Structures are given as C-alpha cells and as structure tokens.
Amino acid sequence: MEGATESAQPAAALGRAKHESIAIHEAFQRGDLASLNALLGDPPDFPNSRGVGEIILEDAIYWSPLPFIRTLLELGANPRPAIFLDS
Numbered sequence: 001m002e003g004a005t006e007s008a009q010p011a012a013a014l015g016r017a018k019h020e021s022i023a024i025h026e027a028f029q030r031g032d033l034a035s036l037n038a039l040l041g042d043p044p045d046f047p048n049s050r051g052v053g054e055i056i057l058e059d060a061i062y063w064s065p066l067p068f069i070r071t072l073l074e075l076g077a078n079p080r081p082a083i084f085l086d087s
Contacts, residue, residue, distance in 0.1 A: 025063065028051075048081065
C-alpha cells in the first residue's frame with residue numbers, strides 16, 4: 001500500500017495548486033485586494049509581483065473590474081514593468 005500513498009501525495013498537491021489558482025482567479029474577478037494579496041503569500045513587492053505566472057496588473061486588466069485596476073495603479077502597480085522594457 002505504500003505505493004498508493006506516494007502516488008496520492010502528488011495528486012493532492014496538484015489539487016491544492018488547482019484550488020489556489022481558482023481562488024486567485026476568483027479574487028481577481030471580485031476585485032478583492034485583501035484576498036488576492038493573501039493568496040499570493042503577501043509578497044513584499046505587491047502589486048508589482050507576479051500572480052500565477054503573470055504580472056498582477058496584466059491579469060487584472062483581463063479579469064477584474066475597472067475600480068480594482070485603478071486601485072492597483074494607485075498602489076503603485078507599474079504599467080510598464082521591466083520585463084517588457086528589456087526587449
């Protein structure tokens with residue numbers, strides 16, 4: 001039975017990651033700044049940190065209400081992050 005337990009662990013981790021990804025997406029859709037920040041682990045460079053592989057402001061532009069995007073900009077979100085300026 002040991003093999004079954006070992007194979008269940010990666011599946012459980014994948015399930016948690018999927019749940020967290022969905023929760024982050026839902027926080028973007030609601031424009032819930034506190035939840036988003038907490039779900040991302042309270043990064044010190046928020047809102048200029050990365051979300052789920054993407055820049056937070058970019059995700060917000062696609063999924064969030066306009067007042068939330070405005071709030072991110074007021075908090076200092078950089079609309080031209082260095083990742084785009086390097087090319």
